[in-house]
Amino acid sequence: MRSEKYALLTRALEELRTGQSAAARRSLGALTRRLDVDAVPEDMQYFLFAAALARRVGVGEAQQMNLYLRRFELPQISLFNLVAERLPMVGMAGRIANDLLCGLLEGHEDATLIDVGLGTGRQEAALLRRLVEMGTPLRRLTVVGVEPDPRSLRQAETSLTALAGEMGIALRFLSIPKVIEALDEEDWALLRDTPGPRLVHAAFALHHMAAGVDRQEIFHRLRIVEPAAVVLVEPNSDHATDSLSERFHNAWHHFSHNFELVDALGLPERERNGIKLFFGREFEDILGAVDDSQRYERHERVETWSHRLRTAGFRPAPASRLEGGWSFPHPAVHIRPGPGYVGVGYKEETLVTVLCATPEASC
Secondary structure, rough: OEEEEEHHHHHHHHHOOOOOOHHHHHHHHHHHHHHOOOOOOOOOHHHHHHHHHHHHHHHHHHHHHHHHHHOOOOOOHHHHHHHHHHHHHHHHHHHHHHHHHHHHHOOOOEEEEEEEOOOOOHHHHHHHHHHHHOOOOOOOOEEEOOOOOOOHHHHHHHHHHOOOOOOOOOOEEEEEEOOOOOHHHHHHHHHHHOOOOOOEEEEOOOHHHOOOHHHHHHHHHHHHHHOEEEEEEEEOOOOOOHHHHHHHHHHHHHHHHHHHHHHHHOHHHHHHHHHHHHHHHHHHHHHHHHOOOOOOOOOOOOHHHHHHHOOOOEEEOHHHHHHHOOOOOOOEEEEEOOOOOEEEEEEEEEEEEEEEEEEEEOO
């Protein structure tokens, strides 16, 4: 059954690639008539990929398919919490990143955390709690939130300042309500003037840099800030390529493993489908955007991020720092160190990586 469904999906892809919109519409229609999302777990993935491709052949088809999927939706805040708490690619990656940051802060009374894509500060709150658990001597922490949503920044400042106060840490919060590529010279100067050691952290944020942005230049600018270390969390797949066909096949491979893991975790059906819909929004960006300048889910492989760090003057963290003994209570989930990163994966596929690098001149 899968081969027939996959053949129809890839046929539609090829028809779209060659400008045969009417034929692609027919192929997608034939596919969706064969799907039973309620009874066959794998059919949700087919439906979500088909809905993403449908955006390229007409808004009406995509809207109709999304109306069908809407019955599986969960409230956005519930969905966000569910993904963060249940999926090892997110929850475990955050824990690993925080453990690395704690190790880098060890022995310091004063430090700065530059957080790109801070959001509402959920992970940073967990970091503060982890620091106290470890008996940190940290007494003063400057948090610089680089986050385009001012409302999220205000929420993060309020919650983190209160939490730090309870823990005996004086927290200074600096807001930069921008995406990182929009920082101007004054912003970069502010980052350079913060007390050291300075740590840069970005979780699932840097792949959102817009089309046309020189990502390598951003890493060079980060190096000039003279951070003690950079800790990045990024999915491990190539969805930045301009080739629609390559993006499709890379996304299918990557998200097939994610969906298999979601099905294997034993979650209630509504939660399983909700998480898959969360990823479905990424498919719409990766595959459904006709104008490439409007794509923001430009994931890249760990080798590409590592190369950028090296080119900018960083070196991979030593293996000893990346051997934290992390584990997840599912036999098919693996957590393995690589050159300069820790990978979180399912079966033999590395799905998310936590990279850690220090300036080349440091010892």
